[in-house]
Amino acid sequence: MNNPMKFNFNIFNCLLITLLITACSSEQELDKKTKLLHTMQAMETAIEAKGLDDFFEHVSDDFTSTKRGWNKKDAMRLLRIRLMRNKNVHVHQAIKSIDWLDGGEVQAEVAVVAALAGTAFSLTDLPTLRADMVKFNVTFKLVDGEYKVIKTEWERANPSDFVF
Numbered sequence: 001m002n003n004p005m006k007f008n009f010n011i012f013n014c015l016l017i018t019l020l021i022t023a024c025s026s027e028q029e030l031d032k033k034t035k036l037l038h039t040m041q042a043m044e045t046a047i048e049a050k051g052l053d054d055f056f057e058h059v060s061d062d063f064t065s066t067k068r069g070w071n072k073k074d075a076m077r078l079l080r081i082r083l084m085r086n087k088n089v090h091v092h093q094a095i096k097s098i099d100w101l102d103g104g105e106v107q108a109e110v111a112v113v114a115a116l117a118g119t120a121f122s123l124t125d126l127p128t129l130r131a132d133m134v135k136f137n138v139t140f141k142l143v144d145g146e147y148k149v150i151k152t153e154w155e156r157a158n159p160s161d162f163v164f
Contacts (some may be wrong), residue, residue: 086118126159132156
């Protein structure tokens with residue numbers, strides 16, 4: 001006959017070892033595309049919450065917009081003005097392409113279109129919606145394990161730019 005106390009002790013030891021192994025294992029590393037998409041989603045969420053500081057955590061201090069001659073502070077001023085225009089902010093972004101530069105994981109150029117409005121909307125609303133629609137070419141660089149925006153160029157977009 002087995003001792004019930006010994007049986008409970010063995011179950012306890014198995015559970016303890018399982019918990020320790022689980023606690024010591026690290027979370028699976030995200031692939032580069034998923035990590036980049038998470039960054040872009042976090043940036044969108046920050047804009048909708050009007051969280052400029054949160055948004056600009058994803059922008060490198062060396063950020064430039066060479067065509068306009070802007071730096072990070074210039075971009076912050078522009079975005080602050082845009083966000084002050086609306087009580088609420090709703091964003092829809094559509095990624096057109098992601099090109100990994102130098103075939104590696106360090107830099108990526110993303111073509112994305114985005115619409116920003118003061119009310120919730122869907123893509124079918126774009127032709128009649130009063131929204132800021134912009135086409136971006138954004139260069140991201142992996143810095144300390146996080147993708148950060150290092151360069152952006154943009155121009156006005158129209159509803160047809162959201163069709164693939």
